[in-house]
Amino acid sequence: MKSEFTLKLDRCKGCGICVSFCPKQVLALDTLGKVYVANHENCIACGQCELRCPDYAIFMDKVKKEAAK
Amino acid sequence: MRSYENFFRQNRLPHLWCPGCGNGIVMKAIVQAIEKNPDFNQDNTVIVSGIGCSSRASGYMDFDTLHTAHGRAIPFATGVKLANPALNVIVITGDGDCTAIGGNHFIHGCRRNVDLTVVLFNNNIYGMTGGQASPMTPLGKKATTAPYGSVDRPFDACKLAEAAGATYVARSTAFHVQHLIKTIEDGLNNRGFSFIEALVQCPTAYGRRNKMGDPAKMMAWMRDNAVMKNSWDKLPDDKKIGDKFPIGLFFKAESESYDESYKKVQEIAGGAAK
Amino acid sequence: MSARLMQGNEAIAEGALKAGVRFFGGYPITPSTEIAESLAKMLPKVGGTFVQMEDEIASMGVILGASLAGKKVLTASSGPGISLKQELIGYAAAAEIPAVIVNVQRVGPSTGQPTAPSQGDVMQARWGTHGDHSIIVLSPWSVKEAFEIAVKAVNYAERFRTPVILLTDEIVGHLRENVELPTDIEVYPRRKPKISRAEGYQPFTPDQDLVPNVANFGEGYRIHVTGLIHDDTGFPSGSPKITREQIKRMHDKISRAEDEIIEVHQEFMDDAEFAVISFGGTARTAYEAVLNARKRGIKVGFVRLITIFPFADKIIRQISKNLRGILVAELNFGQIVYEVERAAQCPVKLCAKYDMTIFEPEEIEKSIDELILEVK
Numbered sequence: 001m002k003s004e005f006t007l008k009l010d011r012c013k014g015c016g017i018c019v020s021f022c023p024k025q026v027l028a029l030d031t032l033g034k035v036y037v038a039n040h041e042n043c044i045a046c047g048q049c050e051l052r053c054p055d056y057a058i059f060m061d062k063v064k065k066e067a068a069k
Numbered sequence: 070m071r072s073y074e075n076f077f078r079q080n081r082l083p084h085l086w087c088p089g090c091g092n093g094i095v096m097k098a099i100v101q102a103i104e105k106n107p108d109f110n111q112d113n114t115v116i117v118s119g120i121g122c123s124s125r126a127s128g129y130m131d132f133d134t135l136h137t138a139h140g141r142a143i144p145f146a147t148g149v150k151l152a153n154p155a156l157n158v159i160v161i162t163g164d165g166d167c168t169a170i171g172g173n174h175f176i177h178g179c180r181r182n183v184d185l186t187v188v189l190f191n192n193n194i195y196g197m198t199g200g201q202a203s204p205m206t207p208l209g210k211k212a213t214t215a216p217y218g219s220v221d222r223p224f225d226a227c228k229l230a231e232a233a234g235a236t237y238v239a240r241s242t243a244f245h246v247q248h249l250i251k252t253i254e255d256g257l258n259n260r261g262f263s264f265i266e267a268l269v270q271c272p273t274a275y276g277r278r279n280k281m282g283d284p285a286k287m288m289a290w291m292r293d294n295a296v297m298k299n300s301w302d303k304l305p306d307d308k309k310i311g312d313k314f315p316i317g318l319f320f321k322a323e324s325e326s327y328d329e330s331y332k333k334v335q336e337i338a339g340g341a342a343k
Numbered sequence: 344m345s346a347r348l349m350q351g352n353e354a355i356a357e358g359a360l361k362a363g364v365r366f367f368g369g370y371p372i373t374p375s376t377e378i379a380e381s382l383a384k385m386l387p388k389v390g391g392t393f394v395q396m397e398d399e400i401a402s403m404g405v406i407l408g409a410s411l412a413g414k415k416v417l418t419a420s421s422g423p424g425i426s427l428k429q430e431l432i433g434y435a436a437a438a439e440i441p442a443v444i445v446n447v448q449r450v451g452p453s454t455g456q457p458t459a460p461s462q463g464d465v466m467q468a469r470w471g472t473h474g475d476h477s478i479i480v481l482s483p484w485s486v487k488e489a490f491e492i493a494v495k496a497v498n499y500a501e502r503f504r505t506p507v508i509l510l511t512d513e514i515v516g517h518l519r520e521n522v523e524l525p526t527d528i529e530v531y532p533r534r535k536p537k538i539s540r541a542e543g544y545q546p547f548t549p550d551q552d553l554v555p556n557v558a559n560f561g562e563g564y565r566i567h568v569t570g571l572i573h574d575d576t577g578f579p580s581g582s583p584k585i586t587r588e589q590i591k592r593m594h595d596k597i598s599r600a601e602d603e604i605i606e607v608h609q610e611f612m613d614d615a616e617f618a619v620i621s622f623g624g625t626a627r628t629a630y631e632a633v634l635n636a637r638k639r640g641i642k643v644g645f646v647r648l649i650t651i652f653p654f655a656d657k658i659i660r661q662i663s664k665n666l667r668g669i670l671v672a673e674l675n676f677g678q679i680v681y682e683v684e685r686a687a688q689c690p691v692k693l694c695a696k697y698d699m700t701i702f703e704p705e706e707i708e709k710s711i712d713e714l715i716l717e718v719k
Contacts (some may be wrong), residue, residue, distance in 0.1 A: 148408025
């Protein structure tokens with residue numbers, strides 16, 4: 001995995017901004033409308049999700065190559 | 070935890086804004102700009118806001134914060150700054166707060182060139198009261214008080230600020246996050262009245278009524294229609310059509326701020342040292 | 344300090360300065376403008392700040408911001424200007440921000456009769472903002488007292504963290520008298536937090552006198568101030584209990600100190616069967632009318648309200664027990680008379696005037712005579 005996600009779900013309002021702006025369809029909303037990582041392996045660690053989240057609910061950290069192996 | 074999160078009152082989050090509201094993005098951009106400025110810290114910076122959705126931001130920010138009355142943020146902020154010029158003062162306001170009920174205070178704040186950084190969260194609507202037309206609702210857009218589309222010609226708040234004497238005038242959007250942070254950062258560095266219009270999406274009270282789609286679509290609209298100032302200036306008039314609008318730095322001038330000018334009055338009167 | 348010829352409005356400016364006012368925001372309006380003009384000159388001499396704002400709303404806003412940043416503040420206006428200030432007078436009450444508002448009354452309503460004298464803003468001073476709130480209203484009758492009351496107003500604003508209305512009128516505001524201003528003045532300092540943030544400081548936790556020790560901005564307390572109903576933390580609360588408690592406390596902090604705040608000037612009351620109650624500039628004429636009536640053998644006393652609000656209910660009730668009638672002389676259609684009627688245990692008559700001109704002593708004397716006939 002190229003990235004590690006930290007989700008603060010009590011802050012997530014399910015607006016879908018992170019889902020829409022993710023270029024690799026990594027994220028999705030569950031039946032209760034909260035974000036979850038659906039396709040982690042596709043993540044390119046671009047950080048669009050964290051950058052655009054208006055609720056400070058999703059944090060993405062790049063994973064260093066050695067650690068990823 | 071990200072370092073900028075230290076500037077939030079963690080126990081007040083999550084904030085009260087609707088799902089997909091752009092206000093959270095701009096509030097974060099403000100604290101990220103503050104974080105980059107070594108002259109600003111949590112004990113020498115005061116956040117002053119008016120009334121409305123945007124103005125609730127002050128309650129989430131861990132500084133001395135002042136949530137004033139509707140339209141009155143700039144006079145209160147002027148008082149804070151002039152009473153203690155060592156303080157950095159940032160004003161958070163909205164399109165209704167700043168250009169309707171607070172319109173007179175806005176232009177006179179610009180005129181005096183008080184050393185304030187004013188960030189206007191422009192959601193084109195009165196959100197808190199449920200979607201009434203504001204002086205920045207575009208022509209033809211619907212609001213509860215403009216059910217057939219607004220026929221009131223809107224203000225261009227940036228042009229207003231420049232004409233009234235502000236010494237830093239810029240616009241950005243909730244989509245252009247890095248640009249927004251930089252724009253606010255430059256505003257904080259200007260010694261005088263800095264005005265930043267930050268376009269934000271209001272999916273609940275504005276977007277939905279005007280069939281602009283979900284929050285992400287409203288942000289994509291910003292991406293697709295905002296034109297950087299340099300490119301905008303080169304556009305022929307027949308291309309400046311539709312929803313296209315300019316962003317970037319519109320105006321910057323060197324001019325003595327009000328508190329510096331008043332210090333001279335105190336010197337002449339003999340009270341400067343007191 | 345030697346005696347000098349001074350105007351009431353100037354005396355207010357001098358008093359404010361002596362009490363520690365270092366910030367004034369205002370807007371020109373007759374008959375209050377001399378207060379702004381005096382402070383424009385005097386404030387920068389002592390390191391203070393004078394700013395002329397775009398309107399009266401902004402003038403209130405700017406002083407409230409300055410007060411929160413640690414300065415003692417004052418603004419002054421008249422008539423229409425005071426109406427504009429009302430919004431933020433309520434904010435000062437709700438957010439407990441010390442501020443003095445001087446009202447040099449002129450004839451209203453609206454633009455009225457600029458700038459003839461009036462006392463028509465008495466109830467506006469008490470109730471002029473939306474919502475339940477308490478307030479202190481003081482009214483001087485001479486130039487010297489204008490100075491003293493300006494000091495007192497600033498002290499009360501600081502002590503109770505409340506807006507205080509210095510309710511004067513064109514008569515006193517533009518009156519010139521040779522006065523020797525007192526030099527020995529007691530000044531109430533800005534209240535300070537007693538504990539640190541680490542020790543659990545909350546800006547709106549009331550002290551023993553029910554007044555909170557709100558920190559100034561820039562002192563590291565990182566407080567939040569709002570016009571919304573808030574709890575001790577300063578943050579808004581949607582709780583009915585908090586709402587009830589906070590509104591009650593803001594009334595109680597002033598009412599529990601009423602005996603100290605309420606000042607009533609009484610003369611010739613020992614043998615009095617009747618009394619004339621008045622305040623401000625009108626009291627000067629009332630005093631002469633009382634003197635004249637007593638020369639004619641009428642046992643009439645003189646009562647002057649220095650503190651208009653909180654109203655002197657107890658004092659009026661007490662003195663009225665020994666009286667056959669009270670005459671209220673006021674330069675309006677009748678306002679404070681209703682407060683007097685509420686408190687008094689004897690017949691109350693109104694002597695009202697609202698024609699731009701001040702009372703002549705004979706007019707009040709005639710009303711005294713009428714009162715005597717009416718109660719017989």
